[in-house]
Amino acid sequence: MxxxxxxxxxxxxxxxxxxxxxxxxxxxxxxxxxxxxxxxxxxxxxxxxxxxxxxxxxxxxxxxxxxxxxxxxxxxxxxxxxxxxxxxxxxxxxxxxxxxxxxxxxxxxxxxxxxxxxxxxxxxxxxxxxxxxxxxxxxxxxxxxxxxxxxxxxxxxxAPGRYVRSGIGDAISNISAIADWELSHQVTGEAVDGLAAAMGRVAGESVLRHPGGVGDDEFLTVLAEALVLSGIAMSISGDTRPSSGACHEICHAFDLLFPQRAASHGEQVGLGAAFAMHLRGAHDQSALFAEVLRRHGLPVLPEEIGFSVDEFVRAVAYAPQTRPGRFTILEHLDLSTDQIRDAYADYAKTIRS
The missing domain is CATH 3.40.50.1970 (Rossmann fold)
Incomplete structure (x- = not known):
């Protein structure tokens, strides 16, 4: 054989x-x-x-x-x-x-x-x-x-510390993106490349679970390795699936709807990932995301990057249009504006408790 x-x-x-x-x-x-x-x-x-x-x-x-x-x-x-x-x-x-x-x-x-x-x-x-x-x-x-x-x-x-913090948000968002990929496999039959998914998930988890901070060489090395592995995971899969799901759709919506006010890429995808994990019912993991993002000085609520709740709801509602054909928790739930608002209120309450 x-x-x-x-x-x-x-x-x-x-x-x-x-x-x-x-x-x-x-x-x-x-x-x-x-x-x-x-x-x-x-x-x-x-x-x-x-x-x-x-x-x-x-x-x-x-x-x-x-x-x-x-x-x-x-x-x-x-x-x-x-x-x-x-x-x-x-x-x-x-x-x-x-x-x-x-x-x-x-x-x-x-x-x-x-x-x-x-x-x-x-x-x-x-x-x-x-x-x-x-x-x-x-x-x-x-x-x-x-x-x-x-x-x-x-x-x-x-480099300014905000650049490292942005990378942290981008790396952690892999975990949410891969959950979206696996959801698409269950619902639509989309193929998942197991090696790419494993590599992307390990990259995200290595940053999420590391106790260090931006001032530590060890943490910076782990973050750099995670970003490199994320890129290789995308090369393996042939697309951005291992690193881009609802988290990035929300980020792209901010960029398109509020181009003069958008925050850094990593800040937006980190927030998007924490909210997306909440939407899929993984409340404990969403809270962990929020805890780690806060520890590194990243936002977990839209007002922390200058957006109102109404603007956040508008961005989430618009997000699926940024990646036509991509299936994530947003497309799966297909929430109305009022449902997004209710989900956000529950998310904000959960991560504050």
Whole structure:
């Protein structure tokens, strides 16, 4: 009987350590990603300049490109600017927007992409998706998984704390997203990739159960690993199912309905995940979510991010429209506005008690 296996798209190297940036050139050479040092490095126009000054001496063969925002236009421009020149790889050095732009541009010119994250705000650093703003709002574009992930904990510590807190919300939301995936399997027959689900769930649980905080290297390492594993889980499943369910639908609704007031991605999905767990009757787990989110300084009620109860109810009611065809607890219950309001009142009472 033949032994059947499958190849899993994943980075050839994941380096999550203090001082990881100090030997970036050596790491890329050792892994045969770039022995010549000819790299196209994408940075933000603001904070990226300080990192350019730090890294230019150790990357003498690199060409530096400033990225103006996380838009499809920026990604196309970066690809056009690189075209016709010889590079071994594209390096996205910065936060989520820069990395998403670099992933898309690298795919467009056919080069491997190295993600060098300067914050841990969400799981997009290793995912096969670039989320970019376009003329119609925001779109998700399929791209290859980065060939390498480099996360320097010293650099992460220098980033504003809200970025780490955002990553915590995004990682924990995996648990709710996978519960939605399994619900869809039970109700609609949608296939669940067991390996992707296991990887995504373990990533979320590792952050949820860790007793440390954002000031601990051990906790930051666990969070970084969880975000990387979430990205690989999405690569395995071929979509965002392991990390995106009702929690993300609610987040996207906030983004679309209140674009000038939306909070960070992780704050919104963390709140969405806690509420979604309550909707499915997992009140103890919803309360645990709220407890952990509070401990890390994340919101558990809409007023904590500047939204009224009415606005939250409106966002939840609109949420299913953000992902047509995706089945979550929201589509399953199909609640009226009054029912959402009642469910929220019960949720707020439960997590306050």
């Amino acid at each position: 033949p032994v059947l296996t499958r190849l899993i798209p994943s980075p050839v190297v994941v380096d999550i350590t203090r001082g990881a940036l100090d030997d970036l050139a050596g790491l890329l050479a050792d892994q045969r990603i770039s022995s010549s040092g000819k790299l196209a490095v994408a940075i933000s126009a603001g904070s990226g300049q300080a990192l350019r000054e730090k890294l230019s001496p150790v990357l003498p063969g690199a060409a530096w490109f400033e990225v103006a925002g996380g838009t499809i236009d920026s990604a196309v421009k970066l690809a056009d600017d690189m075209r016709g020149k010889r590079y071994d790889a594209v390096v996205g050095l910065g936060g989520g927007k820069v990395i998403d732009v670099a992933k898309y541009a690298a795919a467009r010119v056919g080069l491997p992409m190295v993600a060098v994250a300067t914050n841990l705000s969400h799981d997009g650093l290793c995912s096969p998706v670039s989320t970019l703003d376009n003329d119609n709002g925001r779109g998700s574009y399929g791209v290859p998984t980065p060939i390498a992930i480099v996360i320097d904990l010293d650099v992460i510590r220098e």
